[in-house]
Structure formats: structure tokens, C-alpha cells
Amino acid sequence: MKKVTINSVASYAGVSKKTVSRVLNNEPNVSDATREKVLKVFKELDYTPNPIARGLAQNRSFIIGCIYDNPSKSYITRVQTGALAACQENNYNLLIHPCDLRGEELISNIEQLIQTSRLDGLVLTPPFSDFKLLVDFLKTKNIPYARVASAVLEDESISVRSNDEQGAFEITEHLIRLGHKSIAFIKGHPDHSATEQRFKGYLRALNTHGVEFNERLVEEGNFSYHSGVDSARSILDLTPRPTAVFASNDYMAAAVLKLATQRQLKVPDDISIAGFDNAPIARHIWPGLTTIAQPVEDMTKQAVTKLIEHIAEPQEAPYQVTLEARLITRESTAQIK
Amino acid sequence: MKKVTINSVASYAGVSKKTVSRVLNNEPNVSDATREKVLKVFKELDYTPNPIARGLAQNRSFIIGCIYDNPSKSYITRVQTGALAACQENNYNLLIHPCDLRGEELISNIEQLIQTSRLDGLVLTPPFSDFKLLVDFLKTKNIPYARVASAVLEDESISVRSNDEQGAFEITEHLIRLGHKSIAFIKGHPDHSATEQRFKGYLRALNTHGVEFNERLVEEGNFSYHSGVDSARSILDLTPRPTAVFASNDYMAAAVLKLATQRQLKVPDDISIAGFDNAPIARHIWPGLTTIAQPVEDMTKQAVTKLIEHIAEPQEAPYQVTLEARLITRESTAQIK
């Protein structure tokens, strides 16, 4: 397998390598005849430009980094799927980088990542999307970035989110319409901006429908299955027991379901349970969880696409989009008896 | 932020850039004094070598590709974790590439991936690990690769696996010791070599303990939750109903559990259920699934580490390792009544 370089193409086609380069990049000022000729040679020799050489010349790596610190494998996978789709369309590579939000070294860790891998841009996924320290750092260093599923909208960056507050509102409303008036709520991880948004949606729904808010029905979770177990215990021990539980994500909701089942409670007859995210587990357990589906792949793909555009030609205008979330009703919620 | 290149370091340290390069690569034939001097300048200027330039000069990309076509997000994530660990230790990047085993274009898709991204090597994860067509292609093209969790051991490549057959043996034996004699089995995806291995382990356990094999107790699944539901239906409809079900992975086991619960069967009192893989769902449902834990991260990390070593200096000797799997007993299996 002999190597085919721009030089071989050039000499084979009888033009200079600069001209080949022009054809490669769809630059103007190449006559149609020449362009045709070079394109034909591309095919004949099965030429693929070397992205490394191109990167060196243009001082780019064609690599986008994606950082995350998220316990949900399915969420991560969905993020990756969306990001990969955008990268492949634009001949970029995706470098995944799990890391620890709480780590002492986070910023320097990220800095090193960018330095050593020469990233062209960074995608921030929750909980980094709203991590001010990091965002400010990137801004200072002038490193292009896009934020996925952030809650706090700023003015100057690329950000694609879904409407968590509205989703939480709808699912709470769904429970209220089923006759529930005592709806427990399990909060998510305090570092995630979604946590606050979902809580807000819950409150707004109560408010809108004139259901009294009861502080004792709110538990602090952290999105992990384990925290869901703890919260579930507190909630199921309450007297009177709430007739419904809305957990801020499906893992915690699954934990509530598990504990309830262990205690011989029938779901949804004795208690309704709702989650958030539409993780695979939501339909892998019985009864299936009523939950909120977010367009994670879409969000990420849009964010990365815009990021790459921005890298190609920096744009002043911010790009801020909010996609809608969707209520999915399954068997875990039912009319109160 | 001024750019620090090898040239700045060289002139600042008063040596040639070749000498700087020598220090960078820990080459011999540099006096201690010079080495010290250069290393000090590295620190002072905060120099990071440009991997792209290095790649161009050495005709390498320092990128390892990882291909997969696997429905289990948690498995993929674990593979990534292991692969990333190995890459980071060796200053490599990991390029993830989900793709379709059955796709018409698979081979040319992979070829293009390698061409365009200039991969230095490829990690094959199930079901690609034993996909002869692809392995042969890589061998022909002389592209370094490592196989994770393959069943068919060959002589000439890097391969790290875990003992699926033994794991299946142990979990079946566990059921037999609990008094079960009618143990249904759900097979995995026919393209995965693990499918056959797990079935073999099941058979060997029956055989060893003198339990008669009954063909009617075996269902064809494909590792997906959905296929588990179908198989579960057939199994639960049998008369007499088996007293235990061993599904080839946890998703299918969860499906059996779901269907059994829907039918008012008590698990494990009425029927025991066992899975394989120790996926998160195994402990997120109630009752928790008895299953087999494999060292996925370890396997992958070892495979990638060896692959990178092999790329640095091609070795004749193959590297074949089998790690042990571990039985984890949870609440879904119990003594027969």
C-alpha cells in the first residue's frame, strides 16, 4: 500500500501542490478544467488528505473535547451519540474526557487537556455547563466552547438546552390531575442546574393548581440510585404517606419503586411514582416509569455543530436554543383511589 | 498567551532544536548538564510539545480507535473507561466509533475511518472481537489491533478476555446447589462469541451435576431487553414451569423479572432468576439479580496498553490473557421450596 500524498497527486495531475490544495478546500480561482482533472486523480489514486499535516499547517487539531462527570451511563452515551454525529459530518474527531467536578485540580486538568491535545473546542455537559469557574476560564483563555443543557442563559456563547422547568411542571401537573395532592419531591445533585429548574417546575405546578406546598415532602438527593434509596426511606416513613413521589431523575425514581415494592406497597395503586430523563431503566422495570424525555442527542448535536461552525469562523452572535421536553406516561402513575 | 515551540526552547536554552528533541524523547547521548538545562527551560516556559507536529514527523496520529456495536450502555462506558485509562497513561487519544456489525458497508466504513483519521491501532470490542472478516482485513492491511473479550483464541494477536464459560458454569452450579433441576436458559446474540461460551458453561454445569438437559428450556435471545421479554413469555408459559431462569445477560434477566412480576409470580419464591454482566440494572431492581461480574475495565485497559506497546515496537509474541469472572449473589435466586 503505497502512500498517496498531495505531491503524488500533484505530479500525476501535472499541477502544483498548491493547486491540488485549492481543489481540496474548494477554494475559488481554479479553472473548471483543472478542477475536474485533479478530482479525477483523487479518485484514481484513492487519495485521502492527511488531517495531521493539515492540522499542523493550520494550527488546528480538528478535535473537539467533551467533558462530563455524570453518573448516568445512558445520558453519557446519548451525549456521545449526538456529539459524534456532528463531528462526523464535519470531519472532526471527538475526544471524550470524564472528569471530577469536585476535583481540586479540575481547572488545571482541563487546561492540560487542552494544551496537550490541542483541542479546537470544548463541549460542556452537565454539570459543567453551568460551572462558572470553568466557563470563565475558557472565556479568558479564548477557547471556543458550547454548553449542553445549561439552565443559566448567558449572552455570549453557544448553548442548547431543553426545558427542564416546563417538563417538571408537566409531570407534576399530570400527577395533580390524577387527583394527587400530597406529592413528594426528590431533588437532584446541587451542582446541576437542572436540579433547581426541576424543583421550580414542581413548585409552579403546585401553585398553578392551588395545591399547598409542604416542605416536609421535599428530600435532597443527588441523582444517584443510592441517594434515591435514602430519600425514599424518609418519604415512605412519613405519616400520612404521600400518595405520589416525583423524583428528579429515573434512577432515584427506580430506587423509590424498589423500596416501595420491598415494603409490599403496590405501585401505582398504593403510591404513584414519576421520574425524569426517560433513561432505559424507566422501561426496564415493572411498572414502567412515567417520566420526561429530553432530546439529548439533538441538543448535543446542535451544540457541537454550532461550535464547529464557530471555530471555522468566529461569530459574534450567541446561539441559544431551547428544545422541548416530552411527557411519557407509563404504568407507575395512576388515578388516586 | 505566546506560543512556546521547540524553537523558542532551543534558542532560550542555547542549544539546537534537535537536542531539545532528544531531551523530550529521553534519548541517550545528551550530557547531564545539557539535559538539566533544557528541562529547566521546559518548566520556565511551560512548554508542551505539539503532538500534531510530532505525529506528522513520525507518521503517527497517537490515536487509538475503539469500535463497538453493543446495546448495553454500561458495558460501553466501562470499555471506554478502561481504554481511556490506558490511553492517558501513554499520551494517546481515544476515538470512539459506534458502528453496525450487520452493515453492508462495515469493512469499507472501518477502512475509511482508519484512512481519514490515520489511526495507529484499533480496539475491537464484542461483537467485533471475533468477527473474522474484520480481523482478517486488519491483518492484511497490517493494522495493529487488540481484541477485548474474544472467545476464540488465536495465536498472533493481542487478546484479553474473561472466562465466560466458567462464569456461566458457576452461576448454573449455584442454581443447582439451591435445588433447581429445571433451569431455563436464554441465549444471547448469535454474533457474540460470548453467547456460545455461556451456553457451554450452562451445559457443563448440568452435566457435571447430573441434571438432565432439556432442549425445550432453551430460548434464543439477542441480549436486548426486548428479546428477553419474548423469551420470558415462552418460558413462563411452559408447563411445568421451570423453577429457575438463567439469562445470558442482565437486561434479559430483568425482562424475565418484569414479566414474572406482572404475572404475580414472586421472585425468588416462585421462580429464581439469574443474569450475567453485573450491569447497573442488576442492583437497581428488586429483587437484585444474582449475576456474574466481569472485569471489563481491566480487560480493556490491559488490551489497550499492550496495543500501544505493540505499536511502539512491534512484537512477535502474542499476548493472550484470561481474567476471572466472579459470581455475585443477590436476592433473585433462592433455595427451591
Next chain:
DNA sequence: CGACATTATGACACCGGTGTCAGGTTCGGA
């Protein structure tokens, strides 16, 4: 038809490293 603008093309340096090789220095042994 001549002056000038526009388009097409190539020569050459450059991106930031590494490989090759030649020349100078130091060291060990006779």
C-alpha cells in the same frame, strides 16, 4: 486596440517537530 482589472497558477517559505549524518570532544587502552 491598448490599458487595466480579474482570474489562474506555481514557487517558496512555513507549521513544529524528527531522522540522518557529519564534525568535534572526551575517554580508555596500548
Next chain:
DNA sequence: TCCGAACCTGACACCGGTGTCATAATGTCG
């Protein structure tokens, strides 16, 4: 003390592309 071997070091080409600029070819308009 002299000589060859081993050790250091730097000059320079090279990896495979892109950017700059000069120049040649073509087109436009008065």
C-alpha cells in the same frame, strides 16, 4: 602520548499540507 571508539551536538532535509506573493493568462472597457 597517541589513536580509535564512544559520546555529544548541531546543520539540514523532511513529514504533508497551507499561506503569501509574484507572475502569467484571460477578460473588460473606453
